[in-house]
Amino acid sequence: MPKTATRQKADDKKTRVASKNGKSETNETASPTTPSAETDIVDVYDVKEAQAEYNKRRKSQIASIKKLDKELLREMLYQMILGRLFERKCAEVYRMGKIGGFCHLYIGQEAIAVGSMMALKEGDYVLTSYRDHVQAMVAGITPEAVMAELYGKATGNVKGKGGSMHMFSKELGFYGGHGIVGGQIGVGTGMAYAQKYKGTDNVTLCFFGEAAVNQGIFHESLNMAQLWKIPCIYICENNRYGMGTSQKRAMSIANIAKKAEGYGMAGEFVDGMDVMAVREATLRAIERAREDGSPTLLEIRAYRYMGHSMSDPGKYRTTEEIKKYQERDPINLFQDSLREAKVFTDQDFEELVAKATAAVDAAVKFADESPFPDESELLTDVFAE
């Protein structure tokens, strides 16, 4: 009985990074009951239903896991754990006043960045919104450079000039880190346009939230992408909320993937708690894009565990709702599959958790000990010479 096996393991602290001693993980002081019928979005997409579909896929997934390179699987799980622990640490040091401005955490969405980005090849590009720490690290930016940036230090990923919302690495093909909701959809379309212009078969992964879908630039960009066959893969990270507003209070339809039809574009709905499903859907989209530049819209549904940003009290959803989604924690689900596939043992998990913990601690130490930027930096990088 794999399921019960899972449940038992779920109580084994050492191998569980997901749930912190059973309590729901969030920085919110959420009210115990639904504040308004409006904000109860469970009817939009039922967690049980998602789990049922997941269970149907389970067998074939175990099989495909067995086929995958073990080191790749290890790296995937490691990056998910690192992302989780790094973001937890951000919340901790933010409260200590080490980080300024806005700080948007990725906890609950790890399977999206990891599942999709680890399907890329050399020369592919990635860009996302202000919720960018984990994508940045999966792209290869070190936890040290990201944390130092959050601290506004000279050793930060962008020398302390961007902060939490603006991570960038030309060398690693990570194109940011953008603060205007939807803005990166236009930019990403252009990056992919350049990839095709140069005659490469490379693709761009453009991440954005479900609320960004309502912005005009989404519409303008998808039309051009399909019209001109631009190899951009539009990944809508549907974490159910745009700040305090649930999708159903902001969007006239529930099924975002369906919007692709309005452009004659390929669209697919993906379970964002299932890293393997994310990987496979992304690979299908990548194949189309490398083939003839055809773009794809992926709606990948997960859940934002924490508040919108560190300053979000989050009175707009219930603890029940948060708990409900957390039952399908992407790290737990992946660990269970890996265990069932007999790829890794609990000891492997412990090692990865230990490694990630060490990396996060080293990042904080590095950030703490780094100097603030020199004031002369204020007027540099305004114009390229």
Add this chain to the structure above:
Amino acid sequence: MPKTATRQKADDKKTRVASKNGKSETNETASPTTPSAETDIVDVYDVKEAQAEYNKRRKSQIASIKKLDKELLREMLYQMILGRLFERKCAEVYRMGKIGGFCHLYIGQEAIAVGSMMALKEGDYVLTSYRDHVQAMVAGITPEAVMAELYGKATGNVKGKGGSMHMFSKELGFYGGHGIVGGQIGVGTGMAYAQKYKGTDNVTLCFFGEAAVNQGIFHESLNMAQLWKIPCIYICENNRYGMGTSQKRAMSIANIAKKAEGYGMAGEFVDGMDVMAVREATLRAIERAREDGSPTLLEIRAYRYMGHSMSDPGKYRTTEEIKKYQERDPINLFQDSLREAKVFTDQDFEELVAKATAAVDAAVKFADESPFPDESELLTDVFAE
């Protein structure tokens, strides 16, 4: 054999305002052959196909014509003829240098403004783009006031301050006359929002071209309209071109009405050469809107006979193409139906043509004799007191 009957009548000059002695009507010096495969859009929507569908509807249409009030039918035909002759006159006086700036003519699209606007009731609102002369007149603005505005005279519809693109009448519920492609889609959504806010069952007809559909504000507005049930009827006047660019070179799908699905909105494709079809589709949309505010997207397909504006040489389409569409001239088709329905005789037609001709001549005389605005007008109407 109604069809041949029609063809015979087609040669009867006196009763035909549509085709000018058989030549295709346009201000373009169009090349005889297709300049580029790209611009041959006949494959997108075949005129024969449209005519075939039209013939299927024909019987029931004749029947519904017979049920309609004869004076309403007379007014509908009159407004179509007036629009046609008024725009021809504009082209004529524009060439004489009487009109400055841009001048966008409506010839070929008359059935859209007349069929839809004449289905409205007191308190409903209308707004459109810069291609606004005919909508303005159907709303009740006199040909004199419109022509005087084109002449930039003090007696113009907006005192010479707006010109061809900016006709307005608060009294008549005509909300302009807007020059930014797509801009009026946002404004119209707000007008309808106010109608609902005030608790009326009124609706807003918001006209825009097919190229405006690609603007972000179309997407942003339709989402809000469906989300909040705003009684706005979005009428896409698909005249096949945005300036020199055919729909298929600018939009990734051919079927604009289908875009409504991306918002969960009602959408309908309408033959814009058939004024009765336009009227009936609009009535269906109006009913939905008055009921509970539900918006509708109507794609009404016609054809722009003239160049985009008076300064458009129009090298991007062939005379064959223009001729092909003109075979289904909306005024001819309506006259044929009225004749077949035995509602009007050729004499009625002649009277209407004579009346419209007189109205247009009077408008030119009025505009010619009117004074230019006083220079003191330059600084008035900047702020309301």
Add this chain to the structure above:
Amino acid sequence: MAEMTIRDALNAALREELIRDENVFIIGEEVAEYDGAYKVTRGLWKEFGDKRVVDSPITELGFAGLGVGAAMAGLRPVVEFMTWNFSILASDQIINHAAKMYYMSGGQFNIPIVFRGPNGSAYQVSSQHSQALEAFYANFPGLKVVMPSTAADAKGLLKSAIRDDNPVIFLEQETMYGMKGEVPEGEDFTIPLGVADVKREGSDCTIVARSFTVPQALQAAEQIQKEFDVSVEVVDPRTIKPLDIETIVNSVKKTNRLVIAEESHPFASVGAEIAYQVMENAFDYLDAPIKRVSTVDAPMPYARNLELAALPSVEKIVAAVKEVCYL
């Protein structure tokens, strides 16, 4: 008089105008159930409900356009931008539509609408979230532009803006929402648009400051008084457009020296305009070149030390006053 924060003063103004005129409604991101990203609309949705206080999707151009159309049809929308940085996406509806509609329609359709929200910097929110946009909008005829710096001004000016029959750009400052001040009692308290306020009387030098820089200018004035026994007058135009140049010019005619402090970037700023108009009207009274203190001409950096170096400050204003007074 009651002491309250600028946030609460704005909230009171909104509440009073919602009560006073049922055509007034508020629309914007998170203004309703969330009580506003910066809590300016706190409690209003609970009190007035879905019709009067509306959470919009994140579609700045769309809901600005909706507001313009609603205003054209007789309502009085108050459109909140979560921050003014995002209004750039909506600027076509503000500049090409709201600002021109009355003129374009030959005086038929005025647009009674208020666009409001926080402007300028907000503690390390970096370059895309720290812009002061008064110059961006003030350049266009048809728009009124307001920038309050105290609780009383915030309340009195916002009420006037909502009652005004024209589009009004109402620029607040996030770091000032918590500042307290005395506010006159009563729903009838308003402050007319277009009237400057002398925030501090003085005889030797004039500082024209607005919003963010007003508290700094007042501190600078105190410091200069103490250190050099030089008396500085602080003039707050409060409304940028229409600009009460007369009050400014009269002050300069008295002090013969002018410093302009502003949070915006310098190039073609409102400060440049004020300098030009003062020169035009009081050229012979100026005993020194006008000195401007603005945010540096670079995007806003994230690091706190760099951000502080970028922004105007008491020190920078003091230095400017010393320069024009040859101290």
Add this chain to the structure above:
Amino acid sequence: MAEMTIRDALNAALREELIRDENVFIIGEEVAEYDGAYKVTRGLWKEFGDKRVVDSPITELGFAGLGVGAAMAGLRPVVEFMTWNFSILASDQIINHAAKMYYMSGGQFNIPIVFRGPNGSAYQVSSQHSQALEAFYANFPGLKVVMPSTAADAKGLLKSAIRDDNPVIFLEQETMYGMKGEVPEGEDFTIPLGVADVKREGSDCTIVARSFTVPQALQAAEQIQKEFDVSVEVVDPRTIKPLDIETIVNSVKKTNRLVIAEESHPFASVGAEIAYQVMENAFDYLDAPIKRVSTVDAPMPYARNLELAALPSVEKIVAAVKEVCYL
């Protein structure tokens, strides 16, 4: 030297840069098959094909964003706005993305892109189509702003703009496209950004004019010379940002009098900025207040007589010169 129109000079610059660097491509509405709404790109699509010259849908924000992304990825887009009025819809991509990317990314991603098209009035196209937007963009760090007034400047500056590694706002003027001038031969002819040009030498008064007002200023200078034997110098900054204030200041130090003529609206205009900087750098040299001639502070009316009354003109510039020269 070859005589050609500004339109042809721009066209030649585009053509030469398309040949010189295959990363250069042109995108915009009607730029390809239609040869450009104002024919600036005439013949380029036929010569270079679909890849290098691209007709875009009417989605200003979208194709500006596409350009920014393409530039980030190493291409050199030349984005045409059919007119700058429509760029307001794209201003978020220009101001929040193109202008800030290099700084935000700590110097990693520069944006080599040119945004170009006609700016200002164009014979009775009314308020939504007649705006001069140089102040709108020049206020934001990270953007260069260029405004040519002759065929030679148009060609030399556009080539430099395309080769520049930063976002450049290149503002043309529709009513000037047909103006002829001598243009140096050869692909290597360029004019560096940031260098002003003295279009007419003079000793008694300086007129700083740009784009639309340069030919007017030159005529005004002739007229003043004839009528009053007063010698007027006309300085054309050509690049608004970075601004060559030194050349302007040197001229004022010589003439002691300054008139600024501009097509934009006055409030917080580039003219205000020039006035401020001149005052800052040459206060003691000014024998009269600086006088500015701008388009009136009202939306542009349609009627020809009103439009002419709204715009700057030779007469208005002459009057301003007389005023500052006390003639």
